[in-house]
Amino acid sequence: MQPYKVLILDDDETVCQSLRYLFVKQGWEVQALTNPLNAVPFIENNPADLILLDLNFRVGTDGKEGLTLLQQIKDYFPAVPVILFTAWGSMQLAIDGMKLGAADFLTKPWNNEHLVAAVRTQIQLTDKNEKNHRLTTHSSLDAIIGTSESIQTIKEWIVKVAPTDATVLITGESGTGKELVAKAVHDLSARKDHSFVSVNLGAVPEGLFESELFGHKKGAFTSAASDRDGRFKLAEKGTLFLDEIGDLALSSQVKLLRVLQEKVYEPLGGSKPFKTDVRIISATHKDLADMVVRATFREDLFYRINLLHIHLPSLSERQTDIPLLVNHFIDQINDSGNKRVKVEDHALEWLSKQRYPGNIRQLKNCVERTVLLSSKDKLGIKDFKPHLEAKLFNSAKFPKVGEVTLDEMEIKLITNALEFYSGNITDASRALGITRSSLYRRIDKYNIKYDA
Ligand SMILES: Nc1ncnc2c1ncn2[C@@H]1O[C@H](COP(=O)(O)OP(=O)(O)OP(=O)(O)O)[C@@H](O)[C@H]1O
Known part of the structure; x- marks a missing residue:
């Protein structure tokens, strides 16, 4: 382990010397500075794990110089803990210092044991916070499984985008992990x-x-029996994830835009406006730019929610990740149910070649259902197959003669296929056994509406 690096900021040479002696005995590295004007550049060049700061620099005894310096240190080096030191242990100074972000407060003359313990505790606490931060950083990114180039690029992008406060639009087909990325x-x-x-x-x-x-106030409308907080209030200082934003009616788009512009909202039936401080992340499987062209999505709202953009590939564009994902879902089930299920290699290979219009959600459901309904410890192709077969037409019972015309039947089959493959013409035409152009011709002929 690296020795702790402590910086003493005190204009009294003798104080610096005795502290240096005390800390060096603990095996720590010590630096001391008697001139506060040099503090910021000095710390920049000599990073410290903790700063011990005298509040009564120079002749003044009111602590102002020390508080000003503390403010500067916290501005420039917010992560470094600062312990305040003063011969005039006034409570008010302590409170002011703590408000400015000091980690602790000690009075002179000091108790050696107490001082060493306070320094050690603060350094260890900071270390732990950093480790925790690294842990959440890792666990959130690690939850996004995949080693394909596209997923690696997305993970790098997430790391860059996250610390900014900019709005983010996440696009991608249903089940591609948009909410996971937002989180x-x-x-x-x-x-x-x-x-x-x-x-x-x-x-x-x-x-x-x-x-x-x-949100709304009690009595704002007939069924409003009590006050209710809205999502903006619940997300205050945090993040509001607006999923399926492409489904928002034009009248609601205007209301949302106003709040995003003015950062103020009013609960229904209330007269008092509330300030809001939330970060907006939106997601959709729709093509918003195209909706803007067709005037079904407001251009001004589109630009406001789309400062940064992340597009998630469909699973078919990252098939190499499928074995990893399958094993990940199996591990999760094993962990939660104390099981030891494994998947045969050729089943992993077979799963990698299948089509998943519902993307990762469909793959996950398929794995979960297979494990649930099988009592085997090693799963093969036969175990997965029944859970993946396209259930394209099983909801349509075959009609009796005279009940339906051939054209009506054709429309029904095409609509089902387009719905099942989320408007993907290639997939739908393949499932129907016709070419893409024949499918387009029929869509035109019957004027079939579908979501692309
Ligand atoms: N890369 C991934 N690694 C592990 N699990 C994933 C990954 N992507 C998605 N999942 C899982 O797949 C499921 C669907 O993901 P999610 O809800 O984030 O998708 P979505 O794109 O928001 O879907 P929708 O558009 O339908 O709302 C979730 O259970 C999620 O945990």
Whole structure:
């Protein structure tokens, strides 16, 4: 372990010397500075694990010089703990110093044992905080499984994007991990100790948008039996994850935009506006830029939520990650259920070649269902197969003669296929056994609407 590096800032040479003697005996490295004007550049060139700061520099005895210096140190080196030292142990000075971010407060003459213990504790605490920070940093990124180039690039991007307070738009097909990425951005940001609040805007009816997001007062509408906090309030100082933002009605888009612009919202039925301090991360599987062109998504809102953009690839674009993901989900099930299930190599290979229109969520569900319904310790292709077969048409019972025309049947089959493959023409046409152009012709002929 590296020796602790302690910096003493005190204009009294004798104090510096006796402290140096005391700390060197502990095996620590000690630096001392008697001129506060040099403190910031000195610390920049000589990083310290802890600073012991005399509050009564020079002739003054009111502690102002020390507090000013403390402020500078905290501005430039917020992570370094500072213990304050003064011969005039006034409580008010201690309180002022602690408010400015000092870690502890001691009075002269000091008790050697007490002083050494205080320094050691503060350094260890900082060390632990840093380790915890590194731990969350790692665990949030580690939760995103994948070694493919695209996922590595995304992880690097997350690390860069997280510390900024900019809005982030995450796009990608359903089940590609958009929420997982949003959570990682939050966990790696300065807001990590506050809430990460998620709201699925696709599931919020237009009429309930304001109440859900901004809250309401008792009696604001017929069923408002009591006050209720909205998502903005719950996410205060943290992150608000607006999932499925592409599903937001135009009338709600205006209301959201106003809050994002003015950083103020009013609960329904309330008269008092509330300031909001949240970071907005949005996600959608839709093409918002295209929606802007078609005037179904506001351009000004699009630019406001899209300062930074992360696009997640579909699972078919990162098939090499499938064995890793399967083993990861198996490990999770084994851990939670005390099991020892494994997957045969050729099953992993087979799973890697399958198509997953529902992406990672579908793969995860398939693995979970297979483990649940099998009593084997080693799973093969046969175990997975029934849980992956395209359940394309099983909801459509075959109609009786005269019940439906051929055209109607064709429309139904095409609509089902497009829905199942989230509007992916290549996949849908393959499943229907026709070419892409034949499918396009039929979509045109029957004027079939689908989400691309
Ligand atoms: N890279 C990954 N590693 C491990 N698990 C993942 C990964 N990506 C997604 N998952 C898991 O897959 C499931 C779906 O992920 P998530 O909900 O983040 O997707 P989404 O893109 O937000 O989906 P939707 O658009 O439907 O809301 C979750 O259980 C998530 O934990």
